[in-house]
Amino acid sequence: xxxxxxxxxxxxxxxxxxxxxxxxxxxxxxxxxxxxxxxxxxxxxxxxxxxxxxxxxxxxxxxxxxxxxxxxxxxxxxxxxxxxxxxxxxxxxxxxxxxxxxxxxxxxxxxxxxxxxxxxxxxxxxxxxxxxxxxxxxxxxxxxxxxxxxxxxxxxxxxxxxxxxxxxxxxxxxxxxxxxxxxxxxxxxxxxxxxxxxxxxxxxxxxxxxxxxxxxxxxxxxxxxxxxxxxxxxxxxxxxxxxxxxxxxxxxxxxxxxxxxxxxxxxxxxxxxxxxxxxxxxxxxxxxxxxxxxxxxxxxxxxxxxxxxxxxxxxxxxxxxxxxxxxxxxxxxx
Amino acid sequence: xxxxxxxxxxxxxxxxxxxxxxxxxxxxxxxxxxxxxxxxxxxxxxxxxxxxxxxxxxxxxxxxxxxxxxxxxxxxxxxxxxxxxxxxxxxxxxxxxxxxxxxxxxxxxxxxxxxxxxxxxxxxxxxxxxxxxxxxxxxxxxxxxxxxxxxxxxxxxxxxxxxxxxxxxxxxxxxxxxxxxxxxxxxxxxxxxxxxxxxxxxxxxxxxxxxxxxxxxxxxxxxxxxxxxxxxxxxxxxxxxxxxxxxxxxxxxxxxxxxxxxxxxxxxxxxxxxxxxxxxxxxxxxxxxx
Numbered sequence: 001x002x003x004x005x006x007x008x009x010x011x012x013x014x015x016x017x018x019x020x021x022x023x024x025x026x027x028x029x030x031x032x033x034x035x036x037x038x039x040x041x042x043x044x045x046x047x048x049x050x051x052x053x054x055x056x057x058x059x060x061x062x063x064x065x066x067x068x069x070x071x072x073x074x075x076x077x078x079x080x081x082x083x084x085x086x087x088x089x090x091x092x093x094x095x096x097x098x099x100x101x102x103x104x105x106x107x108x109x110x111x112x113x114x115x116x117x118x119x120x121x122x123x124x125x126x127x128x129x130x131x132x133x134x135x136x137x138x139x140x141x142x143x144x145x146x147x148x149x150x151x152x153x154x155x156x157x158x159x160x161x162x163x164x165x166x167x168x169x170x171x172x173x174x175x176x177x178x179x180x181x182x183x184x185x186x187x188x189x190x191x192x193x194x195x196x197x198x199x200x201x202x203x204x205x206x207x208x209x210x211x212x213x214x215x216x217x218x219x220x221x222x223x224x225x226x227x228x229x230x231x232x233x234x235x236x237x238x239x240x241x242x243x244x245x246x247x248x249x250x251x252x253x254x255x256x257x258x259x260x261x262x263x264x265x266x267x268x269x270x271x272x273x274x275x276x277x278x279x280x281x282x283x284x285x286x287x288x289x290x291x292x293x294x295x296x297x298x299x300x301x302x303x304x305x306x307x308x309x310x311x312x313x314x315x316x317x318x319x320x321x322x323x324x325x326x327x328x329x330x331x332x333x334x
Numbered sequence: 335x336x337x338x339x340x341x342x343x344x345x346x347x348x349x350x351x352x353x354x355x356x357x358x359x360x361x362x363x364x365x366x367x368x369x370x371x372x373x374x375x376x377x378x379x380x381x382x383x384x385x386x387x388x389x390x391x392x393x394x395x396x397x398x399x400x401x402x403x404x405x406x407x408x409x410x411x412x413x414x415x416x417x418x419x420x421x422x423x424x425x426x427x428x429x430x431x432x433x434x435x436x437x438x439x440x441x442x443x444x445x446x447x448x449x450x451x452x453x454x455x456x457x458x459x460x461x462x463x464x465x466x467x468x469x470x471x472x473x474x475x476x477x478x479x480x481x482x483x484x485x486x487x488x489x490x491x492x493x494x495x496x497x498x499x500x501x502x503x504x505x506x507x508x509x510x511x512x513x514x515x516x517x518x519x520x521x522x523x524x525x526x527x528x529x530x531x532x533x534x535x536x537x538x539x540x541x542x543x544x545x546x547x548x549x550x551x552x553x554x555x556x557x558x559x560x561x562x563x564x565x566x567x568x569x570x571x572x573x574x575x576x577x578x579x580x581x582x583x584x585x586x587x588x589x590x591x592x593x594x595x596x597x598x599x600x601x602x603x604x605x606x607x608x609x610x611x612x613x614x615x616x617x618x619x620x621x622x623x624x
């Protein structure tokens with residue numbers, strides 16, 4: 001068991017995500033920075049998408065009621081085991097009753113606590129991920145709080161092989177103050193003038209304070225729409241369209257005043273014009289972009305998007321190789 | 335307009351059939367989506383029908399996106415003639431002009447077009463009604479076709495099955511509210527929607543249903559498998575009720591004993607389009623006999 005002493009700012013149980021339920025309005029949820037989360041699971045010998053804790057800005061304090069292996073990956077933050085500071089991206093052997101505490105995030109936004117055997121709360125619709133907005137999954141659909149206890153599964157790897165397992169520092173993802181995101185333009189971008197599309201791609205956007213698991217509001221230039229008579233059922237504002245499905249990673253422009261980039265707890269559809277979709281692996285970078293940081297967009301086509309996707313998978317395969325994991329079945333998850 | 339296929343990043347395909355809303359088009363989209371489900375294409379995770387478009391989620395590690403688009407176009411062409419769709423007739427009891435909607439509308443009055451009257455009165459005014467009972471009879475007399483499900487779990491876009499000139503329409507709030515009671519029945523644009531959970535929103539507030547349309551606790555047997563009530567292609571029939579029935583249904587819901595009144599029927603779009611009112615009446619009569 002993992003016993004929460006103090007929940008932190010917003011710590012939730014997350015896994016690879018809940019897929020196949022978008023059509024009922026249920027977004028995938030799951031770890032926002034999938035790469036760091038997967039590396040964390042590899043470090044402790046789990047399946048890459050085993051349930052873990054996602055920390056936001058300030059971490060929890062917890063105890064384990066038996067011996068265990070624990071790693072903390074993702075955003076940079078101080079981690080202590082019984083008051084002794086320990087490094088991230090390393091599998092630590094903790095003893096029954098040890099107290100693990102995570103401090104304030106220094107760079108990035110989200111960190112992951114993975115534990116050998118994974119967190120074994122009952123799955124809902126095939127996933128243990130927490131979807132806060134509709135109080136679904138995880139622990140009663142909410143963030144963790146003091147006195148919560150989480151069952152731990154049986155470790156999948158011999159404990160001896162985990163001792164001193166650490167990620168080569170050259171493979172640790174680098175967090176940046178300015179992030180470039182690859183985007184496939186389209187969806188309802190026909191609503192925008194050509195000048196606005198060009199300006200969208202050439203501008204630097206600032207991550208606002210309204211940035212959470214549902215979406216990131218970005219501040220930048222105002223969008224201009226092509227003039228038209230609004231079609232029946234769309235609504236009167238030029239940014240309105242007859243309600244459509246919103247892909248995870250899509251950008252919408254309500255009123256033309258701001259851009260909202262939908263993340264893994266996305267609202268699944270609505271009536272604002274969407275103008276393009278950030279490719280899935282780049283959402284990991286968004287997950288670590290803090291308010292005030294900058295993002296830029298680079299338009300790619302589907303072939304370039306697939307190449308980026310394969311490079312990302314190859315990077316994870318390299319991590320697995322470096323940890324001498326020869327059995328990579330299911331590495332790509334989903 | 336020819337359907338337009340577009341890539342939504344590396345995992346989604348967006349297919350838009352037209353830019354305006356029509357039921358005829360939505361029937362076609364549902365029929366295409368039901369065929370995609372039946373075909374179980376390798377690599378397709380799911381398809382989400384919407385009002386005049388659909389969104390498909392797939393895994394590009396398992397199917398080439400261009401090849402998938404080609405397959406989707408073939409399904410689109412083969413689904414040209416729709417004989418019938420499976421569609422459920424669902425009874426939704428509604429307490430119109432309820433105290434919670436009025437309280438909420440008053441609280442957010444400064445965000446509304448006309449805070450001197452209730453949202454329901456505002457809808458009556460802009461749709462040319464002077465008698466409240468007459469308005470409620472029009473709003474609840476003909477079922478709503480669920481043309482899309484989403485936003486948050488369980489939200490259903492309901493499009494009343496009447497000719498366009500009889501459609502009740504409503505602008506959204508000038509600025510969205512930050513709060514709406516759970517289970518509020520509302521109207522925005524040409525759509526009726528019920529709020530599955532308490533939260534922000536911009537639709538006009540008109541009533542409350544005692545029955546949940548989303549239940550994360552799984553306490554009601556009819557919602558245990560999918561956690562939500564709506565399925566695209568449902569017909570939701572709103573039934574005006576009074577406070578005493580509202581309260582008695584609430585007690586059943588809270589005790590976990592409430593059963594939804596749902597009748598599965600074959601729906602024939604061609605017959606509907608040929609003889610709208612009579613066809614709906616026939617389905618309603620058939621449902622009442624069940």
